[in-house]
Amino acid sequence: MTDAPLSAPQAGVGRSGRVALRLRAVSGTVIPVLAVIAALVGLWYLACIPMNAQQSVLLAERGGAEVSPATASERRDVGGIALSLRNPDPALALAFGQDRPVLPAPHQVAAELWGSTVGLRVTSKRSLVFHGWITLSATLAGFAVGTGLGILLAVGIVHSRVMDMSVMPWAIVSQTIPIIAIAPMIIVVLYSIGVQGLVPKAVISAYLSFFPVVVGMVKGLRSPDAMQLDLLRTYGASGAQTFWRLRLPASLPYLFASLKIGVAASLIGAIVGELPTGAVRGLGARLLAGSYYGQTVQIWSALFAAAILAALLVAIISGVERVLLRRMGLMR
Amino acid sequence: MNVVSARSLDLTFRTGDGPVHALKDIELDIAPGEFVSFIGPSGCGKTTFLRCVAGLEAPTGGTLTVNGMTPDEARRARAYGYVFQAAGLYPWRTIGGNIRLPLEIMGFPEAEKKRRVAETLALVDLDGFEKKFPWQLSGGMQQRASIARALAFDADLLLMDEPFGALDEIVRDRLNEELLALWARTGKTMLFVTHSIPEAVYLSTKIVVMSPRPGRISDVIDSPLPKERPLDIRDSAEFIAIAHRVREGLRAGMEAA
Numbered sequence: 001m002t003d004a005p006l007s008a009p010q011a012g013v014g015r016s017g018r019v020a021l022r023l024r025a026v027s028g029t030v031i032p033v034l035a036v037i038a039a040l041v042g043l044w045y046l047a048c049i050p051m052n053a054q055q056s057v058l059l060a061e062r063g064g065a066e067v068s069p070a071t072a073s074e075r076r077d078v079g080g081i082a083l084s085l086r087n088p089d090p091a092l093a094l095a096f097g098q099d100r101p102v103l104p105a106p107h108q109v110a111a112e113l114w115g116s117t118v119g120l121r122v123t124s125k126r127s128l129v130f131h132g133w134i135t136l137s138a139t140l141a142g143f144a145v146g147t148g149l150g151i152l153l154a155v156g157i158v159h160s161r162v163m164d165m166s167v168m169p170w171a172i173v174s175q176t177i178p179i180i181a182i183a184p185m186i187i188v189v190l191y192s193i194g195v196q197g198l199v200p201k202a203v204i205s206a207y208l209s210f211f212p213v214v215v216g217m218v219k220g221l222r223s224p225d226a227m228q229l230d231l232l233r234t235y236g237a238s239g240a241q242t243f244w245r246l247r248l249p250a251s252l253p254y255l256f257a258s259l260k261i262g263v264a265a266s267l268i269g270a271i272v273g274e275l276p277t278g279a280v281r282g283l284g285a286r287l288l289a290g291s292y293y294g295q296t297v298q299i300w301s302a303l304f305a306a307a308i309l310a311a312l313l314v315a316i317i318s319g320v321e322r323v324l325l326r327r328m329g330l331m332r
Numbered sequence: 333m334n335v336v337s338a339r340s341l342d343l344t345f346r347t348g349d350g351p352v353h354a355l356k357d358i359e360l361d362i363a364p365g366e367f368v369s370f371i372g373p374s375g376c377g378k379t380t381f382l383r384c385v386a387g388l389e390a391p392t393g394g395t396l397t398v399n400g401m402t403p404d405e406a407r408r409a410r411a412y413g414y415v416f417q418a419a420g421l422y423p424w425r426t427i428g429g430n431i432r433l434p435l436e437i438m439g440f441p442e443a444e445k446k447r448r449v450a451e452t453l454a455l456v457d458l459d460g461f462e463k464k465f466p467w468q469l470s471g472g473m474q475q476r477a478s479i480a481r482a483l484a485f486d487a488d489l490l491l492m493d494e495p496f497g498a499l500d501e502i503v504r505d506r507l508n509e510e511l512l513a514l515w516a517r518t519g520k521t522m523l524f525v526t527h528s529i530p531e532a533v534y535l536s537t538k539i540v541v542m543s544p545r546p547g548r549i550s551d552v553i554d555s556p557l558p559k560e561r562p563l564d565i566r567d568s569a570e571f572i573a574i575a576h577r578v579r580e581g582l583r584a585g586m587e588a589a
Contacts, residue, residue, distance in 0.1 A: 234414040328424040329465035
């Protein structure tokens with residue numbers, strides 16, 4: 001044993017208490033988070049083996065290896081797990097590097113993602129930055145329109161009983177229709193009057209994002225309690241004064257919660273809007289093209305690009321929320 | 333002229349379980365500069381009467397005037413400041429911003445707003461807290477800020493609905509003392525709802541004892557205590573005698589109900 005005993009002078013000295021505490025705090029959250037990510041990635045790699053087994057065994061057979069069952073037609077009805085167990089060597093060796101795997105391995109997706117963002121000029125037709133921007137512009141336009149519409153509807157619903165009873169049910173009904181069913185109709189109708197490109201996608205985007213904003217804002221604008229409303233009545237405040245000074249500021253925390261849901265829904269709307277037209281640009285088009293040609297790596301990288309984009313948008317809204325609410329004293 | 337005058341005032345609420353007789357036959361006159369406490373068990377209509385004076389509830393019978401006007405006219409003329417049970421400060425406004433709120437709504441000029449905020453903050457002993465947010469203040473300080481908010485536009489009448497009900501005894505004693513000092517300095521008319529007998533006796537020139545079902549006045553006591561009241565006046569024989577009479581009035585009201 002070479003370590004000094006704890007009772008020795010200077011034992012345990014080396015890090016100041018504060019640094020040690022901070023390290024402990026960081027490791028207290030970072031390590032579990034990394035562990036969860038590692039577990040997910042590990043699970044993904046594991047899943048690749050049976051998912052890609054048919055192809056792996058076929059490649060091994062073509063390479064002259066002994067496989068069982070020996071022919072492709074015999075193997076057709078054998079499950080992926082059974083096939084992997086019967087041919088462990090090729091299943092393990094060939095699962096993670098196929099050209100068109102059923103399930104691409106994480107590193108393949110990462111490489112494709114890197115290659116088609118950083119590795120290409122952004123003007124290239126294969127660049128995910130290019131396609132991402134096409135989708136993002138429709139998302140932002142639709143999100144802006146949806147948010148504005150949602151706030152206006154909420155204000156109307158809170159101030160008018162007629163609107164509450166006539167608009168709210170329709171808003172709810174609108175969200176029960178599958179977007180995949182209504183998107184083609186929106187695109188066809190708009191195309192027939194000569195509107196195409198960004199606008200139809202933005203319309204679908206707005207259609208999905210206005211609803212959470214309506215629900216959140218109605219709740220938020222109604223959040224002041226009877227006492228706070230009475231207080232303003234004792235001042236003889238007008239309806240407009242009550243709105244601007246009480247209802248609107250009180251609704252802001254609710255609005256931000258809705259915006260986070262709304263922006264993610266907007267992105268989904270824009271992508272769905274790109275699917276039925278056979279569009280050639282946008283993340284939706286990349287997904288569609290990938291599935292036409294069996295380019296699973298391309299599909300997955302487009303999926304991840306969309307997920308990263310959504311995460312960024314939500315993070316931006318969270319940042320604005322934190323700054324604004326802290327300045328308003330609503331966050332300590 | 334009386335600040336508040338009620339003649340056979342009646343108020344019946346229509347509820348799902350049938351009508352509730354909240355106020356019955358209220359006869360009351362309050363002169364300028366009086367400090368009037370309303371005391372009684374819950375359901376006796378003390379808060380309801382205050383809300384009628386404020387024009388927040390509409391009586392169903394009798395007459396009620398505030399400064400010679402109907403309560404609604406008085407409300408629109410900004411005749412009173414109202415302090416609620418909870419401080420109810422806007423969390424997104426600083427203490428100064430909260431006190432500015434009525435001034436903004438009533439359209440005071442900018443310089444006047446600034447002057448009044450500083451003045452009322454000093455009046456409730458909160459100078460230096462203008463830039464703080466409500467959550468940075470204790471409950472007692474928040475309630476002081478809400479009193480400042482009601483004082484900011486300098487109405488002659490202050491309506492207070494159990495303003496210290498949620499505070500502990502020690503803070504409450506201090507705020508009672510401060511409220512008396514404030515009343516002496518400003519000469520406002522105070523209507524003060526409470527369910528504490530010592531608080532009512534200590535503060536008031538007139539104590540209105542109320543009883544429930546239906547809400548009515550069972551006794552009106554004019555306090556003989558001097559205007560100058562140190563806290564230890566509560567041990568004096570006079571004080572105890574008034575407290576006793578209030579207690580008797582409350583008991584009689586409960587038995588009659």
